[in-house]
Amino acid sequence: MTSPDIIVIGGGIAGVSLGYELADDHSVLLLERESTLAFHTTGRSAALFLETYGNLPIRALTTASRSFLENPPFDAELLSPRSLLEFARPGRSDDLRAFYDEISALTPSAEFLTEPEARELFPLLREGYAESAIYEPGSMEVDVHALHQGYVRGLRSRSAEIRTTSGIVGLTRTENEWTVTLADGSTVAAPIVVNAAGAWADSIAESAGVPTIGLQPMRRTIFMVGAPDDVDTSRWPTVSDIDEAFYIKPEGAQFLCSPADETPTPPSDARPDELEIARALDEINDATTLNARHVRTSWAGLRSFVADRTPVVGFDPEADGFFWCAGQGGYGIQTCAALARVGAALVRQQPIPADVSARGLEVEHLEVGRLR
Structure with a gap:
């Protein structure tokens, strides 16, 4: 894949879930700096689904994720009872x-x-x-490995490409696309870059010359x-x-x-x-x-x-084509299904899905500008 529509940076649950949703109608290239996906936070989760955990936006995203986790579009049993x-x-x-x-x-x-x-x-x-x-x-345990791998299989079934051992050393914006320089000296380019790099998301922003979010x-x-x-x-x-x-x-x-x-x-x-x-x-x-x-x-x-403990999801107003999906805190597993749908809608310049907005989530809760 030499010219994808979207480059997703980060192979944890945020990157693979949003990449899966975007790959439905975009060509997607996912880059992961480690030799395996989900090496850091995702792979070390306590694996709980708690609808009463976190602030209002987190609870809205969590409750809106339940139906996906109960009936995923891939062959896996993701939830088991744990009150x-x-x-x-x-x-x-x-x-x-x-x-x-x-x-x-x-x-x-x-x-x-x-x-x-x-x-x-x-x-x-x-x-x-x-x-x-x-x-x-109604709280549950989540099979994190099955969830993550289900998204990975879904990505590949939608013709997305996944590259591991692909650390990023620079990002530059030229005309209408981002050029991403990898540690091995190679480059890839796309009109949109999704920053789903977890704890390293601010470091990725710095590499791109984009203002950080205080992660x-x-x-x-x-x-x-x-x-x-x-x-x-x-x-x-x-x-x-x-x-x-x-x-x-x-x-x-x-x-x-x-x-x-x-x-x-x-x-x-x-x-x-x-x-x-x-x-x-x-x-x-x-x-x-x-x-x-x-x-x-x-x-x-x-x-x-970030400061208000709510994820940052949306295009950066100061950097064309630079999309944030960061700051999930300890809620990434239980919110990923709804957050990925929300993120994909925002990439497509569409409203937040109705079932999520009905729970009280608004674009203003997630947008980058609230932190600057």
């Missing part, structure tokens, strides 16, 4: 109630629970630690501990507190845990923070009777945010 229990410590029930009132419009299945009701759902929760809770019965990657650590012997946790919910000091998700004979840390970090191959793991273990052992002492394995990923 969510979010609790408030003593003195925080009023804040939790206010949050419940806020989310109920888009997630009417959510329930406000007392402490005994919460402990019925997650028996390890220590008595007296939680004052109240929100239960989200800040944040490290998020995850670790595994053993579950109690002879206890079936398969129907237990993921547990978090309203202040996001930690979360716990049952995974067979183990629990996936996180300190829910957000440590500002340069774009990099993130490594787990041992001090945050130790803090989270203390928090988890205070909140539950798990008494975890040994960490079986750990890893980390990057969640990249």
Whole structure:
């Protein structure tokens, strides 16, 4: 492919999902700097679909993504049940109630629970630690690998080209197209460049001479501990507190845990923070009777945010043909289906899809200009 309509930079979930939607009526070339796709953030996700998570634009995108994830256009089972229990410590029930009132419009299945009701759902929760809770019965686990690979197969079925080990060293705008120079000295060109480079999106903008958006990657650590012997946790919910000091998700004979840390970090191959793991273990052992002492394995990923913690999707008003799809934070997996449709509509100069706008999402929430 020597002259595609669109070059997509980044092979994580943002790039492959938007590329898939665009490849329906455009020729697409996707470039990935690593030797494999989804090497960084996408491949290290905690894989949750939570309709009550994030601000209003995030919740709108998440709820609008459910139907795609339930019935994808490729052969894969993407979702499995994993409810969510979010609790408030003593003195925080009023804040939790206010949050419940806020989310109920888009997630009417959510329930406000007392402490005994919460402990019925997650028996390890220590008595007296939680004052109240929100239960989200419709939250799910996502098979991230199947989702990403489904989009990759879909891209190829639509005749898109995918190139790995294709780091970018420069982008220049000449007449009506962008010329992208790769690390091996070769070049490719297209009228539109989509910047879906995750934590490196601002670096790509700098290479193109485009003003940055203040993107800040944040490290998020995850670790595994053993579950109690002879206890079936398969129907237990993921547990978090309203202040996001930690979360716990049952995974067979183990629990996936996180300190829910957000440590500002340069774009990099993130490594787990041992001090945050130790803090989270203390928090988890205070909140539950798990008494975890040994960490079986750990890893980390990057969640990249702009100032208002809402994705940046749209053409840059200061650079013709330069399209942003960045700043998904920790919501990229659960919002990708709707966000890709929104992004494709904006590339085509069309309105946001009606089912997404009906949930309260507006172009102004996503456009680049709000940050400058």
